[in-house]
Amino acid sequence: MSEGNDRLYELARAATVHLLPARGAGTPLWGSGFFVAPGWVLTAAHVLRPHLAQDTGTVFRVRGDGVDAEARLEQWLLTDARRTPVPLEEDLALVRLAGEPEEQHHECVWLGDRAVRHSGVLKVCGYYPGPPETHFRIVDAEINGHEDRHGLIIKPDIDFPSGVSGGPLLDPETGAVVGLIKSRRKQQDGGKAVAISALRRFGRTYRTVMAAHDRWHGGEPQSPAGDNWIDLQGGPPAGGGEQWTPADRREALRLLAELPPPPDAPTVELLAKKARSHNQWPGGTPALLTWRDGAGLLYEGARPLEALTFLRYLRYVELYTSSRGGDATALGHWIGVRLRREPRRAMHDFVRDAHLPEALHPAPGGGPGRIVIPYPGPGEGGTVAVLLDPVIGARPARFFWQIWYDDGHGEPELHEADGSRHGHDPAALVQAMRGPLGALLRAKDQEGRPVPLEVALPGEYFDTAVHRWRFDDIAELNDAGHLGARRQVVLRALERRGDPDKLWSERWQAMAAQQGFSGWRTAAQGDFPGVNGYRGAAFDRIPVMCRPAGRGPGRTAMRLALQSGHGVALWHVDGHSSGACPASCDTLYARAEELLGTLGSLAELPDLIRHVRQEVSELRADRAWAEPVALLYDDPRRPLPSEEGGTLDAPL
Template identity: 45%
Template sequence: MTSAAPGESDPVIDALLRAATVHLGARDGAPPWGTGFFVAPGTLLTCAHVLAPHLRGDAGRIFKVGGPELNGGEPLDARLDRWLLDGGPLPEHKVPVEQDLALVRLLDPDAEHECVWLTDRTDYAGGRGVVLGYRPGGEAQPHRAVPWKATARVNGFDDEYGLRIRPEAEFPKGGSGSPVLDAHTGAVVGVLKSRRTGRDGGLAIAVTALRRFGPAYQELTAAHDRWHGHSPKVTGHNWIERQHQLPGTGVQTGGDHWSPRDRREALAHLAAVHPPDGIRPLAELAKKARGGTAAPPGQLLPHAWRDGHGLLYEAGRPAAAIAALHYLQLVVEYDRARGGDPAPLADWVLRRLQDVPRIVHTVVTQATLPPGLRQDPGSDGASDRRLVIRYPRPGDGRAVVIVELEPVVDAAPPRFYWRIRVDDGHDVNEPLHEAQTGDGTPPEGLVRELRAPLAEVFASVDAPGAPAPLEVALPADHFDTAVHRWQLTEMARLHHPAYVGVRRMVVLRDISRRGEPHVDWLDRWRRTADAAALTACRTPPARQVPRPRHLTEMPAAGVPVLCRPAGSGVGRRAIGMALDAGHGLALWQTDAHPDQGCADFCEEVHEGAAALLARTAGADELPDRLRRIRDDISGSRSGGHWAEGVALLYDDPCRPLPFDADGPVDSP
């Protein structure tokens, strides 16, 4: 086969795309449902609306996928792995663009097949491409899957994920789920969603929408990059070698040019590195690799290491070797600082440095992490847990400042009485300051009223370099009070942040748990304390309503994580069930949640919380680990960070709040 003429697609890449593309349908030989294509070993991508009508009532239904170059032409069994459709009934008609992707898994894990090359670019400028798939055979042969192909030009965009295809391409009915190939780079950039009724043109879904799958996206892209990293490298009949013939992928090789081969090797090694701790480290490392310049505006947030590489492009052109190698070395330093061992990636970077000018070698070998991502002074990076200040335990002599907020009965809008106590392991029954009479204080006036008494108490109990934690006990209906955002001084010194949750550990407690702890609460706390590591448990599970069993059957190491407010609606029911089940730890997002199900940010919250808990060796590490994240957010001014609005329940039954006989709340 020959190379492509300027502006046309490469014939070998077209053939590889066809080999990776399959048709989907029922096992009984009914007309095909639509098209899909392999993106990783055993996993193919299609539109959710292709499957939804056929999986209604049985999401686990087995169906078939087939193509002339798959399994000798014999169909293989498959089933839905996951899709982006939110909860509720399956749609009868149109599915929103951001929800219209589904991943399908072959039942035979050893089946061999081709995989497409997915773009790693965060943006896409549009241009000429190729769309190919299958359509039903029509009245004469309705059960036959007929291959088709069309050229197309993406010339418009619809919100974050919609790719508009100009009206010069005609798409057949049943073509949904077909891959959209960028002829300029030889990479798949989209999934055909719909045609325009009675007219040419249509709409595709950008493959960047895969990021909405959350942690599964990282697993998928890692599997994709590993597969391509081990694909044939010398025959010319693979995606990467043919991309060398295309104008958009860096024709020159070696030295300071970053070629498709470089990209393939780099992404394959990045796939073996432990995922980053959220979005911020990715963005920070990519920014530093770009010489301190942020990526152009309008690009989607990165979720996986390959996405960081995708931020290095300039005006659609491949990154220079100095930027790419600098980024890779920063990933090495980041992983090492967290106890990882990215030796294969580090070795590959050193080998690649042999071909670059001396200045590139110097920049890369002397790479250091941005200040907000560095280990604390004196850390060897291998045991990050030794740097964490553990939360005070009963009898260890360290003080905790407690603010109790009691709602005034029948007050509308709500108002509070308050008390300030100190738990120093000896006597916490005597309030140091309180306001227990009159009309109470409205929520918006609490900070102003508490500033002076809290400043006095903190001055008496803070140790040098070790501010005392702040506990705020209040009813669960008011758990969305973002205490960590309180500013307890109107004019803070530059080195003393104004936000209380940045300077000291801040946690919430349930004020209804006064007095002798309930046996369920005490039992779960002790079992959690004995667990080797904590794990995040999505509460409620995706696309489900909260049930008591979700919380009672949660493992001892499980920590409920809510991506929604806990003071009302679904979140209030879920946190109430958590408290009833004895949970003393929980994380939730105090900011507003979309009315129509979870959004991208919800996945960031769950992904970030899972990473936080995975590196937390015990409940008493959690408050300080969250405080350090808040400190990073404050330093970087990152308002979109997953943890910016997250609150922490840390309710230790071994230090119960004293029972107040005069208060309005009874002991449980």
């Protein structure tokens, strides 16, 4: 055991505590925990649950090296305090000490900026119940497996009693705490732990805690022995300007903690990608709640990329913050100072010449307002797609679902797929997808720019009113609630998945070059253009139907339009399927014509429809015509994922 490791373990011991009742001599400890910021203790939720389930405001005690203070639960991740055992991803709790943080003097562990799950050797730290008295121990362990999204499996060659639950797992290699103990294995050695990346599930509280963590470590706190976590992490020498050192990281994270937090995860993700010159990081993209989380994407394995990449990311954050009226002067000054240590002078422009991507420029007028946002083409932004496959032979119709995300810079990624055996009827689809789809939409929404939603269905189901879906049972009074009023919602033809055909691609290219559009009244009075009529239609004409697209003449008309390469159309999902058109149809066509006449480009149509739907929700009487209108916007440049395997048959 090296001297450096001994000193690191002393810091871990100083930051580890145990939790116990507020009063009573000789009372047994509940479990362990550790300081992650001044006044903030992280522990396992199951340690507190037996004592706080009836009253989460119960006062208890935190005791450790030089600390003996009252504390309360600030937040835990439990969704049901009666559920046993506690799921891995919910077994975290944050505790606040009584009193002001600046009055509290104690050690805090170091938490890295990477959201990864550790493998290999580490140290388990925690308090043991004795006898004769509670005492601290640190023992060797090894992670040899993972479970679910945040679980770590401890190799079965160590036995530890229950008191260590909630204690930290220290990685001697990186000098960071990478998880906390959850439980022993039943009837065998070893156990389970929760990766520290699960801390991000605290949302806004995570932002608060990590800002306090980075400010505390950024002040170079000293233990009584004169040590601090950064100096004991090793890494390249501070004089080597090409490499990103632990000291660089500490100062950068301290400066980022002083800035207003990012508005959303896509902003952080986009700036990290720009810093990496659009070279994707290994693995999936974790939750991105802070600017420090973006810095955690600038690694290859445990090795940080070169200093220029980090400085370029910091420059983007500086530009973004300044463009929104924030003060990033201190960050900008440090970037300049650090850049002067970089010996490759010719490369300095890689940082200095960085500029915000167009998607992150502030909206005109200082806010999003009713500015029309063009629908993203390839390389212009992300989209979320829901693919609804009808179960063959099911009557009435049932669907299996898949949720995909396309960032615009490569192949779409499958986010989650239906795990049911029989699919879902249309009325149950929203409930079935509410969790995974709602979470993905919230994760990818940018400030003032909600991510577009594409729903792909076979043409005969185009009258599914997806723009009326809502995921929130309870909404604010000024919240429209329905998807179509919140974001761009478009339909796509499921039968077109995979490589686009020539007719479709050529018509789309020609329409995208147009700057003015008009409505084309199809399927009027039961009559509709033939194949030649659709193929020969002018590129500035968009089919509009007062009939549903899934039955009667409207279904025939939509089938011919798709076969003839049309990628854009409007129709009335509740319209009449046969007979003469009532007077309301004339209103629909006139209003649609008026709307299409305001387009400056084809890409403006989905957001223009969203504005109209929002005005419908605001009870604008002149917009009521648009409430039942659906939009086909099927861009062949961003094809749906190809179908894998055969058709989905109804189980016997």
